[in-house]
Amino acid sequence: MVIKGKKSQLVFPAIMVFIIVFAATVQLITPIKDQIITARDTDKLDCTNTSISVGQKGACILVDLALPYFLGITLAGAASYFTLKKGMFG
Numbered sequence: 001m002v003i004k005g006k007k008s009q010l011v012f013p014a015i016m017v018f019i020i021v022f023a024a025t026v027q028l029i030t031p032i033k034d035q036i037i038t039a040r041d042t043d044k045l046d047c048t049n050t051s052i053s054v055g056q057k058g059a060c061i062l063v064d065l066a067l068p069y070f071l072g073i074t075l076a077g078a079a080s081y082f083t084l085k086k087g088m089f090g
Helices: 011-040 054-064 066-082
Strands: none
Touching (some): 011 054, 011 066
16 A cells, blocks of 8 residues: 555654654653752752852752753654654655
């Protein structure tokens, strides 16, 4: 059976890429979470201290946002690749 539209043939590789990116993202959650905990520790940024500088508070906020941004960017990128209207290579 021959499919006339070439765009429909790209759905299966796009689904496979999405699944691979999703699986890699899920596997990277734990190491990233461990690094965030290490960075927020009292030896590094000391984010639990209330008398830290404004710059350190900003760094603590950015470190806290690393995991949600990582998840959002990777999953949005995989989803945009999945819904891409062009061919796979341009």
